[in-house]
Amino acid sequence: MINYHTTLFDQTQRSIKSQLQTFVKEDIRKFKESKKQFEKVSEEKENALVKNAQVQRNKQHEVEEATNILTATRKCFRHLALDYVLQINVLQTKRRSEILKSMLSFMYAHLTFFHQGYDLFSELRPYMHDLGAQLDRLGVDAAKERREMEQKHSTIQQKGFSSDDTKLEYNVDAANGIVMEGYLFKRASNAFKTWNRRWFSIQNNQLVYQKKFKDNPTVVVEDLRLCTVKHCEDIERRFCFEVVSPTKSCMLQADSEKLRQAWIKAVQTSIATAYREKGDESEKLEKKSSPSTGSLESGSESKEKLLKGESALQRVQCIGGNIACCDCGLADPRWASINLGITLCIECSGIHRSLGVHFSKVRSLTLDTWEPELLKLMCELGNDVINRIYEAKVERMGVKKPQPGSQRQEREDYIRAKYVERKFVERQPVSVSLPEHGTKVQPQSQEENMHNIPEKSPLTGEQVTASPTGRSNDSGTQHSADDSREHLAATIPTNSLYEPEGEKRDSSVFHDSKQLHPGLQLYRAAYEKNLPDMAEALAHGADVNWVNTEENKVTPLIQAVLGGSLVTCEFLLQNGASVNHRDVKGRGPLHHATVLGHTGQVCLFLKRGANQHATDEEGKDPLSIAVEAANADIVTLLRLARMNEEMRESEGLYGQPGDETYQDIFRDFSQMASNNPEKLNRFQQSDSQKS
Structure with missing residues (x-):
């Protein structure tokens, strides 16, 4: 019609x-x-x-x-x-x-x-x-x-009814995915602390609520594995309980004691179910991940061990002071700040998240997957080391440190004063006059650099080298001292791309680093592989990208590459170091790692977005340097990274982050660089060297 x-x-x-x-x-x-x-x-x-x-x-x-x-x-x-x-x-x-x-x-x-x-x-x-x-x-x-x-x-x-309680049962295996649902009173987070009645439900491993029936659900807890639930008897209202997550806490009130108990049991059961499902996924992943070649077998085994969260928890909690929260002292912390190298309880970790990632990067010791270099970083620092730096003046200032039962506001004020304002850091006078952006550092000779003898770390079981200050250092990407000396003598003099200026590196001038400018302290400690001194320099305000204008505009990250430590590079990158800064000769950290044959560092820089197309003053990019040096492993990594970059560009703006095979290969290289460096063929001598 x-x-x-x-x-x-x-x-x-x-x-x-x-x-x-x-x-x-x-x-x-x-x-x-x-x-x-x-x-x-x-x-x-x-x-x-x-x-x-x-x-x-x-x-x-x-x-x-x-x-x-x-x-x-x-x-x-x-x-x-x-x-x-x-x-x-x-x-x-x-x-x-x-x-x-x-x-x-x-x-x-x-x-x-x-x-x-x-x-x-x-x-x-x-x-x-x-x-x-x-x-x-x-x-x-x-x-x-x-x-x-x-x-x-x-x-x-x-009929007469003594009570009008709603449904008290919960079902974690419900067909619609809703474990339990019903009305609860929720206390608002505003200044008036008003209570509002909302429809809550536990579904998809989340706690959500709706203001009206047709409204989109508002997520209170994104992942129930990250929260705890407890009774609240210290407020005026009855039948209250609290759901605490790393980022916030939510105060709820049921209509009766039976309903409160039912909701608490439902949340606890959902948490246990979520952990069980996570464990099943990990087991499937372990069964699925099998080594493709004999040379990658050890790396795959280490990867499977690290997929189990308790491995990271046990290793990190063995470090001094790590069995209690760094800020409030609560026992058995399950969270960590990877750029500070400390362990935290769930409430303090939520406050650290609110500071921003430029101050603290929080990870779970039980739920997240830990790369081996991050575990070594945590083992090099720890709560005792960081608290000696960031709480040096707490007792003299008469400041009371928060306790496990302290209010959230008290903890937040203390943590902000400790890490953001750095009120408790001991300020040291600078006795060395410096240029505005840098100073010259007397380098260490090759012979002195190879003088230290590798030992086994009592904490990690990895090969470490004693530093001038007596602290243990990482050598995850190094051979023994004799092999390194022969390696440098055989390769560096014939390599036209890299002149180490050996006579400029003299360890005798690495005196008391605490009397240096913070930037210079960080610069020297990066070469020495001394993470505690580096953390102290950053606490004193050192710029992580400090440039030594009198020594080829080298940054601490390039110094870490020259020092040969993968963990030192990881520490600087976690604290915001630029992976693409280049020195006066146009060489960035990726160039130096390629020249020196540090496969683990090359892998790390590529994962962090290093520009693999950048050329030095001679017009050579890292790939051409690796080809000339006949380093098969690094050539493989660089070519894979370039192929992966081309794949992302071909997939357009909304393409995937990269090929899964590429990610697996890089992960295996990272595992070997940290746990089995002897399996990496770091340098293959050219025909001219063999002759």
């Missing part, structure tokens, strides 16, 4: 609008033009009559002229008067015929429209009869349901 009506409208426009527009625009326009000419000639005729009457008798010439003008004007007037009458008659005739013709066409269009409608509804007559029958049945069913409801209502009124 809508289509028929559209057709009727089109026909109406054609029959009335189009025809009448022609009549108005053409015929009436001609009539108006004739009328104007007639009126103009009439006026001229009147003027000629007046002029003819005014001529004097004795002026014969003027009498003849006026008579001639009057005669001509009368002739023109008679001619135009006939034309004007003709146009009037034509217009009147057309007006009758055109309007009547349009109206007749309009009536025929309606006749067609109504005829089509009649035919259409004649076809629908059986369906309309069926609808009528269904309507009658609906009326009968509605009357029957009404009678049943009235009977139930009467029965309910006759």
Whole structure:
């Protein structure tokens, strides 16, 4: 019918609008033009009559002229008067015929429209009869349901109820995924602490609520594995309990004690179920991950061990002070700040998250996967080391450190003063005058650099080297001292891309680093692989990207590469070091790691987004350097990284972050670089060297 009506409208426009527009625009326009000419000639005729009457008798010439003008004007007037009458008659005739013709066409269009409608509804007559029958049945069913409801209502009124508690059961295996749902009072986080009644539900491993039935759910806890639930008896309201997550806490109130117990059990059961599901996924992943080649077997085994969260927890908690929260002292912390190297309880970790990742990067020791270099970083620092730095003046200032039962605001004020404002750090006087952006550092000779003998770390079981300050250092990407000495002697003199300036590195000038400028302290400690001194330099305000303008504009990250420590590089990157800063010769950390054959560092920098296309002053990028050095492992890594980059670009703006095979290979290289460096063929001598 809508289509028929559209057709009727089109026909109406054609029959009335189009025809009448022609009549108005053409015929009436001609009539108006004739009328104007007639009126103009009439006026001229009147003027000629007046002029003819005014001529004097004795002026014969003027009498003849006026008579001639009057005669001509009368002739023109008679001619135009006939034309004007003709146009009037034509217009009147057309007006009758055109309007009547349009109206007749309009009536025929309606006749067609109504005829089509009649035919259409004649076809629908059986369906309309069926609808009528269904309507009658609906009326009968509605009357029957009404009678049943009235009977139930009467029965309910006759019964007495001692309580009106809602459903108390919960089901973690519910088909719709909702473990439990119902109304709870929620305390707002505003200044007035108002209580609002909301519809809560536990679903998809989350705690959510809705203000109205059709509103989108608001997530209170994104992952139930990251939260705990406890009773609250220290507030005025009854039946209250609290759900605590790393980022916030939510105070809730049930309608009765039975409901409160049911909700607490539902949350606890959901947490246990979520942990169990996570464990099942880890087991499947362990079964799925099998080594593809014999050379990657050890790396895959280490990866499988690290997938079990307890491994990271046990290793990190073995470090001094790590069995209690670094900030409040709560036992058995399950969270860590990876850029500070400390362990935290769940409430303090939430406060650390609120500081921002430029101050603290929080990870779970049980839920997250830990890379081996991050574990070694945690083992090099620890709560005791960091607290000696960041709490050096706590006792002298008379500041009370938070306890496990302290309020959140008290903890937040203390943590902000400790890490953001650094109020408790011992400020040391700077005894060395420095240029504005850097100073010259006396380098260490190759022979002295290889003087220390590797030992086994009692904490990690990895190979470490004693530093000048007596602290243990990482050597995850180094061979023994003799192998390194032979390696440097064999490769560096013949490599035209890298001149180490060995006579500039003298460890004798690495005196008391605490009396140095913070930037220079960080710079020297990075080469010495001394993470505690590096953490202290950062606490004193050192710029992690400090540039030594008198030594080829080298940064602490490049110094860490030259020192050969993967963990030192990881520590600087976690604290915001730029992976693409280049020295005066145009070489960035990736260039130096490639030249020195540090496969683990190359892998780390590529994962952190290092620019693999950057060229040095000789126009060589890292790939060409690795090819000239005949380092097969690094060539493989760089080519894989370049292929992965091309894949991302071809997939467009919303493409995947990279190929899974590429990610697996990089992960295996990282595992070997930290746990089995001897499996990496770091340098292959060129034919000229062999000859």
